[in-house]
Amino acid sequence: MTAIEILGLEKIYNVGFWRKRPKCALRPLHMQVEEGEIFGFLGPNGAGKTTTLKMLMGLVFPTSGSARILGMETNDPRMKAQIGFLPEQPYFYDYLTARELLEYYAGLSGVPAKERSRRSQEMLERVGLHDAGGLQLRKFSKGMLQRVGIAQAILHEPKVVFFDEPMSGLDPMGRREVRDLMDQLRQEGKTVFFCTHILSDAEALCDRVAIIHLGELRGVGSVADLTSSVQNRVELIWQGPSVPSSLRALGAEPHVAGSTVRAILLEANQDAAIEALRRERLRLISVVPVRTSLEDYFVQKLKPAESVAGGRQ
Amino acid sequence: MNSRIGLIASNTFREAVRDRVLYNLIAFALLMSGAAILVGQISIDIERLVVINLGLTAVSLFGIVIAIFIGIGLVSKEIERRTLYTVLSRPVRRWEFIAGKFMGLAGTLVVNTFFMAIGVFGALLYVSHHFQAPDRWLLVALYFIVLQFLIITSLALFFSSFSSPLMSAVFAFALFVIGTFAEDLRGFAGMASGVARWLATGAAYLVPNFSALNVISSVAHQQPVSGQLILYNTAYALIYTTMALCGAVLIFERRNLK
Numbered sequence: 001m002t003a004i005e006i007l008g009l010e011k012i013y014n015v016g017f018w019r020k021r022p023k024c025a026l027r028p029l030h031m032q033v034e035e036g037e038i039f040g041f042l043g044p045n046g047a048g049k050t051t052t053l054k055m056l057m058g059l060v061f062p063t064s065g066s067a068r069i070l071g072m073e074t075n076d077p078r079m080k081a082q083i084g085f086l087p088e089q090p091y092f093y094d095y096l097t098a099r100e101l102l103e104y105y106a107g108l109s110g111v112p113a114k115e116r117s118r119r120s121q122e123m124l125e126r127v128g129l130h131d132a133g134g135l136q137l138r139k140f141s142k143g144m145l146q147r148v149g150i151a152q153a154i155l156h157e158p159k160v161v162f163f164d165e166p167m168s169g170l171d172p173m174g175r176r177e178v179r180d181l182m183d184q185l186r187q188e189g190k191t192v193f194f195c196t197h198i199l200s201d202a203e204a205l206c207d208r209v210a211i212i213h214l215g216e217l218r219g220v221g222s223v224a225d226l227t228s229s230v231q232n233r234v235e236l237i238w239q240g241p242s243v244p245s246s247l248r249a250l251g252a253e254p255h256v257a258g259s260t261v262r263a264i265l266l267e268a269n270q271d272a273a274i275e276a277l278r279r280e281r282l283r284l285i286s287v288v289p290v291r292t293s294l295e296d297y298f299v300q301k302l303k304p305a306e307s308v309a310g311g312r313q
Numbered sequence: 314m315n316s317r318i319g320l321i322a323s324n325t326f327r328e329a330v331r332d333r334v335l336y337n338l339i340a341f342a343l344l345m346s347g348a349a350i351l352v353g354q355i356s357i358d359i360e361r362l363v364v365i366n367l368g369l370t371a372v373s374l375f376g377i378v379i380a381i382f383i384g385i386g387l388v389s390k391e392i393e394r395r396t397l398y399t400v401l402s403r404p405v406r407r408w409e410f411i412a413g414k415f416m417g418l419a420g421t422l423v424v425n426t427f428f429m430a431i432g433v434f435g436a437l438l439y440v441s442h443h444f445q446a447p448d449r450w451l452l453v454a455l456y457f458i459v460l461q462f463l464i465i466t467s468l469a470l471f472f473s474s475f476s477s478p479l480m481s482a483v484f485a486f487a488l489f490v491i492g493t494f495a496e497d498l499r500g501f502a503g504m505a506s507g508v509a510r511w512l513a514t515g516a517a518y519l520v521p522n523f524s525a526l527n528v529i530s531s532v533a534h535q536q537p538v539s540g541q542l543i544l545y546n547t548a549y550a551l552i553y554t555t556m557a558l559c560g561a562v563l564i565f566e567r568r569n570l571k
Contacts, residue, residue, distance in 0.1 A: 057398070058401065058402070059397075059398055059569075059570040060570060061569055077404035077405075077406065080402065080403055080404040081404045085399065085402035087398045087399065089395075090395070091394045091395055091396060093324070093328065093396055095327070095328055105403065107320045108317055108404070109403050109404065149399075152399060
């Protein structure tokens with residue numbers, strides 16, 4: 001079943017003080033996110049990711065088009081009770097403690113009064129803030145605020161969760177924990193829609209991704225499909241003190257790191273290269289086909305428009 | 314009351330208390346103590362008049378300043394700090410947010426006025442050693458002051474739904490000053506002719522009539538307040554407040570939260 005259905009959402013702002021001129025933040029966007037998947041919405045800064053999210057949350061009104069979440073309109077309170085949202089760089093009421101904030105949001109989301117306290121404590125433990133529940137948010141670090149933001153997004157057990165740059169401000173351990181948490185949400189059957197420009201996070205987590213640039217959708221697909229294409233090249237890794245001269249003749253450009261050497265060459269030259277290593281009695285560690293990474297796909301999808309734009313200039 | 318409005322109102326009240334808004338009570342207490350002691354020493358037979366005039370005027374001014382300076386930030390601060398995003402992405406309608414914010418600040422002002430009223434009655438007791446029957450009209454004057462707070466809070470919210478905090482403060486304060494002289498404006502409209510009469514009449518009925526809500530001087534002179542005026546002022550304040558809040562909601566419902 002479709003969790004999020006975007007039907008031609010478009011946003012044009014009128015900018016300028018005196019003579020207003022239109023500025024397109026998002027060109028008509030058509031997209032679907034299925035229930036139970038982690039969907040990555042990727043794009044560089046200013047691509048239109050946050051604008052899309054704000055329209056889905058009912059914070060910004062579309063110029064044209066519409067969207068449905070769990071089959072309901074974006075301004076339907078019944079739908080909003082079933083979604084969670086973490087904005088980019090969240091900021092909360094700094095005079096409240098983390099526990100008070102979560103209880104307040106639980107109330108607004110319709111969690112019964114007698115359950116709010118228990119649910120808030122559970123969430124604080126889930127995001128690793130069980131000791132900081134009584135601390136006012138003004139004393140929280142950026143990473144701790146991000147964790148509170150994640151807790152408030154999931155405390156009412158929503159079916160669909162929207163995260164805008166969820167790893168922002170987190171240290172490596174925190175990033176790992178958030179990745180694990182998103183994975184848990186998927187296992188619980190929830191749909192996760194998250195915006196990021198950190199491709200390694202998307203590649204590690206997402207079932208499908210969409211790439212947006214300059215307000216325009218450039219591509220959508222499953223991460224497995226996008227990264228499975230082999231490039232007719234192989235990566236050789238071996239250990240040894242030297243790089244055989246015959247390998248250079250095969251077009252390999254070796255990168256030496258200590259006693260380990262890594263080289264990429266055409267798949268057609270693979271057997272000849274292995275033979276050369278054997279002759280030199282070097283220890284072969286691995287031979288791996290080079291696959292397209294999400295980063296390669298991302299860069300490829302961003303390039304054409306930029307080159308066109310460059311041509312126009 | 315809708316539970317979401319109640320939650321937003323209690324959170325607004327909590328914010329005001331934790332932002333030390335009620336600290337103004339300390340300044341008020343110092344003012345009233347100083348005035349009571351000083352007036353007792355320098356006035357003869359008019360101690361009550363001075364304490365009531367000074368006390369009620371201070372209650373009004375302290376409250377108006379709080380209503381304007383907190384009211385103008387109720388919406389704009391939430392937008393600027395993006396705390397509104399996590400509220401409106403929940404099953405909270407925009408009108409509920411405005412209503413909750415209004416009730417939270419109105420509640421803060423009522424509590425503040427309650428403690429200041431205790432201060433006024435305390436100072437009155439200090440200078441005259443006993444209460445008199447006409448002192449009950451002080452409660453009516455305080456009630457009218459609270460009605461003024463409701464109007465000015467709704468206006469501050471209205472302006473903050475579309476303009477910057479600074480401009481909202483200017484607009485709200487200007488309306489308070491003009492509204493204080495609303496009766497004079499109506500008198501001028503009666504004397505003017507042509508377009509000036511038309512414009513003055515329109516302005517006189519558009520600005521809030523704070524002069525009708527100000528009975529400080531008459532209660533200080535122990536004059537009673539008619540039940541008809543209480544009824545009229547109550548209806549006027551509620552209608553004006555509701556209209557200002559409806560205006561705020563209409564604008565806020567269409568606003569893009571960029």
